[in-house]
Amino acid sequence: MNYNKKSVRDIDLAGKKVLLRCDFNVPLKAGVITSDKRIVAAVPTIKYLLEQGCAVIACSHLGKPEPSFDKWAKKQAEKGKAPEELTEAKWRKSLEALCMEPVAKRLSELLGKPVILAGDINVVNDDVKAKAAALKPGEIMLLQNTRFNKGETKNDPEFAKELASLADVYVSDAFGAVHRAHASTAGVAAYLPAVSGFLIEKELGVMGKALANPDRPFVAILGGAKVSDKLNVISNLLEKVDTLIIGGGMAYTFMAAKGYTVGTSLLDTDKLDYCKDMMAKAEEKGVKLLLPVDTVVAASFPDPIDGPVAVETVASEAIPADKMGLDIGEKTREIFAKAVMEAKTVVWNGPMGVFENPTLAAGTIAVARALAESDCISIVGGGDSAAACEQLGFADKITHISTGGGASLEFLEGKELPGVACLLDK
Ligand code: ADP
Ligand code: MG
Secondary structure: OOOOEOEHHHOOOOOOEEEEEOOOOOOEEOOEEOOOHHHHHHHHHHHHHHHOOOEEEEEOOOOOOOOOHHHHHHHHHHOOOOHHHOOHHHHHHHHHOOOOHHHHHHHHHHHOOOEEEEOOOOOOOHHHHHHHHHOOOOOEEEEOOHHHOOHHHHOOHHHHHHHHOOOOEEEEOOHHHOOOOOOOOOHHHHOOOEEEOHHHHHHHHHHHHHHHOOOOOEEEEEOOOOHHHHHHHHHHHHOOOOEEEEOHHHHHHHHHHOOOOOOOOOOOHHHHHHHHHHHHHHHHHOOEEEOOOEEEEEOOOOOOOOOOOOEEEEEHHHOOOOOEEEEEOHHHHHHHHHHHHOOOEEEEEOOOOOOOOHHHOHHHHHHHHHHHHOOOEEEEEOHHHHHHHHHOOOHHHOOEEOOOHHHHHHHHHOOOOHHHHOOOEO
16 A cells, blocks of 8 residues: 655645544543543644645544434334434434534634534535635634534545535545545545645654564564454564564463463454464564563452452463463563564554553553663554553653554554545655
8 A cells, every 4th residue: 555645745735725634533521522632633734724824624523423313213222222212302412412512612722713613413514515615714614523424434425525515625634534434534535636634644654664664673562452353463464574572462362372271361262273374474474473471360350440459470371270361471571672672663552461450560561661762663553552651651752652543453454544545646
């Protein structure tokens, strides 16, 4: 896949109307934004566009609204909701909870200027078109949640055309959504010149280079709990890396494939053959595959997650049948850290243990510290890995923390990202 795409720097934007796809999919609790990180991250591209004299029409999805009443009612019924609860009014309420008002308000505070909210439930209608047409250079408006329109997730060309009709240029800066072929993330680019904003430009620059032409040794570290999702990236990574490190909840399926007993640890029994194939592939490609040699185990998963837990460290081939592996052991930490210190490029996705618990955080801390102390190009993807780096205070020593969990994983898998493929080549 070609990662060499035009950005806002590469075209003349002076005085243009710009449709800007952002990732404003922020966490909300009772209508209040609990983290504005994604809105803050969008500000540099927005400011740049406004300074160029653009009129900016921003849009984003927010959560997972169900735009069809019938489908909503069916899903609620499946969840066991009583028929009298399945009213149109309740459905509308579920949509209202995902309106863009709180985003418009926060964005306006961050920009220090008004953000006009085009609040139509269909996202685009005549009124919204009139508002967009009247928008002046240096002004910004925000469309309603793109997923309120049934055409969004279907990548319906009619909806894409409606969106495109509002503007002269399409700018995409929603890296967290580029792995989805939706109307506002990809479809719209068929009708407008399309370039990236600064966030996607950086993602492509750093991760694209790491995958296409890495400084070596190139080390990838995989961990975390989304085992089935993440196992799929291994095959592609084995084509690129010199060393592949597997820790966290990912490691036990490999250990089981080697014939070890893994007790009650996370295990994807459907993927045992795949793991065997991957071990064979690593050998064939001359890639060093590092698995934990020792493991921190406990009687069960801590509950609450950060509550007290009694642990012991055992050799990975000797996990007792009634114990659960929850972090990498001390010897493993040293081996993994050494591999990181010797690397020139490191990609890390997924914590090495249940880092939310102080007793089970040492493995993740060891890897994060090695990444921070090494002078390698370090790339962290995945929401929890990024949170771990931030909580541990290492974030500013990492070259790049990717803003898109799922998207960065598909990037590593070597899949074509529809929201990137649709942008103009350089
Ligand atoms: P990311 O968000 O970085 O992509 P994941 O969502 O895949 O990572 O996994 C993060 C979660 O994995 C964390 O909540 C952590 O507690 C959990 N985890 C790590 N190691 C283990 C383990 N050995 N057993 C169970 N859960 C684990
Ligand atoms: Mg996660």
